[in-house]
Structures are given as C-alpha cells and as structure tokens.
Amino acid sequence: MRLGTRRSRLAMVQSRWVAERLAVPVELVGITTAGDRTDVPIERIGATGVFTAALREALLCGEVDVVVHSYKDLPTAPMPGIVTAAVPERADPRDALVLRPGRVPAAGARVGTGSPRRACQVRQAYDVVVAPMRGNVDTRLRKLADGQVDALILALAGLNRLGLTAGNGDRPGETAGKGGDRLGLRAASIRAHGGLDRLGLGLSSAGVLPLEPAIMLPAPAQGALAVECRAGDLRAIDALAPLDHPPTRAAATAERSLLAALQAGCTAPVGALATPGEDGTLTLEAVLADRNVRAAHTGPIEDACRIGRDLAALLLDKEPSR
Numbered sequence: 398m399r400l401g402t403r404r405s406r407l408a409m410v411q412s413r414w415v416a417e418r419l420a421v422p423v424e425l426v427g428i429t430t431a432g433d434r435t436d437v438p439i440e441r442i443g444a445t446g447v448f449t450a451a452l453r454e455a456l457l458c459g460e461v462d463v464v465v466h467s468y469k470d471l472p473t474a475p476m477p478g479i480v481t482a483a484v485p486e487r488a489d490p491r492d493a494l495v496l497r498p499g500r501v502p503a504a505g506a507r508v509g510t511g512s513p514r515r516a517c518q519v520r521q522a523y524d525v526v527v528a529p530m531r532g533n534v535d536t537r538l539r540k541l542a543d544g545q546v547d548a549l550i551l552a553l554a555g556l557n558r559l560g561l562t563a564g565n566g567d568r569p570g571e572t573a574g575k576g577g578d579r580l581g582l583r584a585a586s587i588r589a590h591g592g593l594d595r596l597g598l599g600l601s602s603a604g605v606l607p608l609e610p611a612i613m614l615p616a617p618a619q620g621a622l623a624v625e626c627r628a629g630d631l632r633a634i635d636a637l638a639p640l641d642h643p644p645t646r647a648a649a650t651a652e653r654s655l656l657a658a659l660q661a662g663c664t665a666p667v668g669a670l671a672t673p674g675e676d677g678t679l680t681l682e683a684v685l686a687d688r689n690v691r692a693a694h695t696g697p698i699e700d701a702c703r704i705g706r707d708l709a710a711l712l713l714d715k716e717p718s719r
C-alpha cells in the first residue's frame with residue numbers, strides 16, 4: 398500500500414509509526430500541502446484543512462491508498478468517499494510550555510504561539526505577553542533557541558513524537574530519536590527557576606512543562622491521529638482496522654462533535670478534552686477561550702456525539718466570566 402504523508406518531520410514520524418504497525422508492505426509518498434507552503438497566520442488563510450486537503454486529494458485520485466493526519470488538523474465535516482479507518486491510541490493530549498535554557502520565565506515573559514485558543518488560556522492563567530508565531534515545530538523551536546521568545550506553547554504529543562522529551566511506552570513517536578540537545582532543550586540546561594515558581598507552574602525535568610487541562614484545554618482531538626482510506630477500499634480498511642482504539646475514537650468524536658456544533662453558533666477558539674471513565678462513561682470538558690466560558694458534561698461513552706452537541710449548547714448558554 399502507498400501511504401501519503403506531509404514532509405514535515407512530525408508528519409513523517411507519525412506516518413512511519415502507522416506504517417510499522419501494518420501487516421502489509423507500505424511505501425511512504427511525500428506530499429506538500431498548502432499549509433506547508435506559506436507563512437501566513439493560519440487564522441488568516443481562512444480555508445479549513447490547509448494541511449489535510451492535499452493528502453485527501455491524493456487519496457481520492459488513487460495516488461496513495463492511506464493517509465495519516467494529526468486528527469486536530471482535520472476539518473469536522475465528513476469527506477465523501479473517505480473513511481476514518483483507524484484512530485490509534487491517543488498520545489498525551491496536553492499542551493506544554495517549552496522554556497529556553499538559561500532564561501528565567503517571569504512576569505512579562507514572551508510566549509510564542511499562533512493559536513488564539515492557547516493565547517487566551519495562557520493569558521488568563523499567567524502574567525505573560527503573547528507573541529504571534531507560525532511554522533512547524535522545528536521552526537518554532539529554533540525561534541525559541543534564537544531568543545525571539547522566552548517560551549513556546551506546543552502540543553506535548555508532537556514534542557514526544559519528535560523525541561524532544563523523555564517519553565516511554567508504545568505510543569506514537571515516544572520511541573523516536575533524539576534531537577533535544579541540538580535545540581538546547583536538554584534537561585540539564587534548565588534548572589532552578591525562581592520565576593517559574595512565581596508563575597505557579599512548578600518544575601519539570603526537561604524545560605518542557607506540561608500544562609494541566611485545568612489551565613489549558615487542548616484542541617479537540619489533539620494528540621490523536623486519524624488514518625484514512627477510500628470508502629470502497631476493503632483491503633485498506635481490513636489492514637487498518639487493528640490500529641483502531643475505540644476509547645480514543647470516542648473521545649475524539651465527542652470533542653469534534655462539540656467543535657462542529659459550536660462552529661454553527663460561534664467563532665470562539667475552542668479547547669476540549671474528553672476522558673473515558675472506568676464505568677463506561679465519557680466526561681467532556683470544554684472552554685470558549687476568548688470568553689473564558691468553561692463547562693463539563695458526562696454521558697455513556699457510546700453517546701460520544703451527543704455529549705459533544707449537548708455541551709456545545711450548554712456553553713453557548715453560559716455568560717462570559719473573567
């Protein structure tokens with residue numbers, strides 16, 4: 398089977414992770430997407446699916462048989478002719494603050510992010526200045542190392558997959574190669590943050606501080622992958638089925654159905670995280686970040702779609718709070 402992938406290091410790692418887990422021989426085919434070709438801020442490009450449309454086109458025209466997306470990059474509208482054949486087990490869904498070595502983040506620290514969701518939540522929690530930023534993970538880390546900002550906010554899953562944090566277990570990319578020292582993000586180089594304590598962040602080993610969902614709710618489906626193939630391609634559907642992880646699929650479904658319901662009713666940046674319980678339930682927490690409106694809703698895990706829709710209605714009913 399031919400597996401189409403973006404050429405960024407993160408996309409290649411994710412695609413290889415999927416390829417290695419399939420029982421059939423797989424050839425990786427690199428594809429350049431619109432999102433990779435421009436530095437214009439994502440929210441100004443306007444179109445949804447800047448990273449994913451080219452992959453889906455290659456799939457539909459038969460150039461490739463399988464594509465792997467970061468699930469959070471996928472538009473919520475279903476694509477005719479394409480099925481989500483597998484949603485593998487989710488990596489750590491949290492965002493993390495990545496700190497420059499030798500720099501003491503204190504009040505007024507410059508935090509780089511291009512995401513309104515991250516910007517609103519980090520400003521709400523800490524006395525920091527947000528600097529707009531784009532580019533893939535490698536580019537951003539270089540800007541941090543250059544001193545353009547004091548810290549970044551990035552998805553922990555991406556950092557783990559790129560081998561930039563100490564990870565373990567058999568999750569996507571957590572076994573990937575090193576690279577942290579090249580970018581100056583080694584554990585040893587970040588120590589004794591008086592300023593960090595003042596920010597109430599606590600300490601962490603590697604200059605990578607996970608942000609708890611109580612402070613920063615991730616993007617819907619962050620940390621999860623979506624593996625797609627053509628709807629009629631039974632060979633691919635069969636080959637991909639063993640990779641599916643139903644609890645992850647349910648969580649991503651709840652988070653994305655919330656997002657889809659909100660897109661009809663508001664344009665606020667949305668954070669959302671669903672957590673499966675031990676009793677067959679699913680708890681979805683979400684925030685409209687620019688209004689600081691937050692709520693949670695629990696239901697049977699098989700009703701993932703409805704949990705998302707119900708919580709969207711609840712959020713839209715709530716008054717903004719400061």
Ligand SMILES: NCc1[nH]cc(CCC(=O)O)c1CC(=O)O
Binds near residue numbers: 467618620
């Ligand atoms: N928006 C780009 C993007 N898409 C997926 C990830 C990280 C991996 C993931 O969330 O699955 C990232 C980078 C980031 O947000 O830090």
